[in-house]
Amino acid sequence: MxxxxxxxxxxxxxxxxxxxxxxxxxxxxxxxxxxxxxxxxxxxxxxxxxxxxxxxxxxxxRPRVCVLESLLIKTLNRHGFAQVTTPAIISQTDLERMSVSKSHPLNRQIYWVDSQRCLRPMLAPNLYKLMRELGRVFKEPVRLFEVGSCFRKESDGALHASEFTMLNLVEMRLPLENRKARLQELAEIVMTAAGIENYASVTESSEVYGNTFDIVCGTDNLEAASCAMGPHPLDSAWGITDAWVGLGFGLERLIMASQGSDSIGKWRRSLSYLDGIRLRI
Known part of the structure; x- marks a missing residue:
């Protein structure tokens, strides 16, 4: 039967x-x-x-994503990283400096405020600016991070959201030979704070940074973070000449991994779910 x-x-x-x-x-x-x-x-x-x-x-x-944000802030402060907050609206020029031209695939996902400004699809442009300005003042290593919303016209799939929370951290002025090891060390700091033990690094190709490596976790190899290092071809547009490493984590995806969830929709900013709980019960 x-x-x-x-x-x-x-x-x-x-x-x-x-x-x-x-x-x-x-x-x-x-x-x-x-x-x-x-x-x-x-x-x-x-x-x-x-x-x-x-x-x-x-x-x-408090929602888990907010608790995680607070925990990551304390953890990174303890490791010598300074928190910054920057505008959510950036210029078209900033996008172009990130190689996101009008013909770039990511350009179709941009929320434009007007002909010259948009909601940021990533935190990197503003962090690049701060790296340049602080690099002029201080000769010591510069360690920064930001937690904030980013916006992309994504499909309503299980792994994507049009508004999502990113954690970007960057360390500038470290020995060239230490970059990859430092990326692994910083990834471990964040993943441990998020309560995730089962993760790995895999080589990937980024639409912005070229060949990088991602942090994936769980049995489905969910992408939790992207990593990059410089000197990088993008650096000259921002006036950056020092070696650096950077990591970008999606907080909602970290919650997905820690909770064994298969949908980002339950954890993103929403009026349908509250901390993973369906409101229309």
Missing amino acids: HELNWTDVQRHRLKTLNAPPNTLKDQFETASQRNRAFQDIEKQLVRQERERLATFLTDRL
Whole structure:
């Protein structure tokens, strides 16, 4: 006898209610058996989500992504990195300095404010500017980081969001031969703070930085961070001449990995979910 799976509507409903992966694989002999099981499981999950929501409102009080942001700020401060905050609106010239011309693939994902300004799709342009300015004043190593929203016209897929939270950290003026080891060390600092042990580095090609390596985690090799180092061909446009290393982490993806989640939608800024909990229960 052919066994039945959940209908698409039932599967979607169970996923939004954070059903365990094994539950989504259940099979049934008849449609009536499946529908009774769905009703029972849905009631159980709704009760569970109401309890989680009550716990958030009375105990946790802060979304995981905010807790992680605070933890990373303290961790990086402890390791000698200074936090900066920069504007969310950048110029077309800044994009072009990052090689994002009008013909660049990333240009189609830009949210333009007007003909000359846009919402930043990345934190790097402003950090480049601060590296240059601080490099003029200080001869010692410069260590900076920023946590902030970035914006791209992404699809509504499970791994992408149109507004997402980035952590970018950069260290300038270190020996050339130490760059890769330093990237690995900084990646370990952040991943440990995020509570993620199962991760690896893989070589990738970036639309902006060329050949780099990414930090991936989990059984699905979820990309959690991109890493780059200089001297780099982009440096001359920003007046940077020193060696540097930089890492960019997606905070919502770090939460996905730490929680074993398969969707960024539950953790991004949203009016449908609160800290991974579906509001329309």
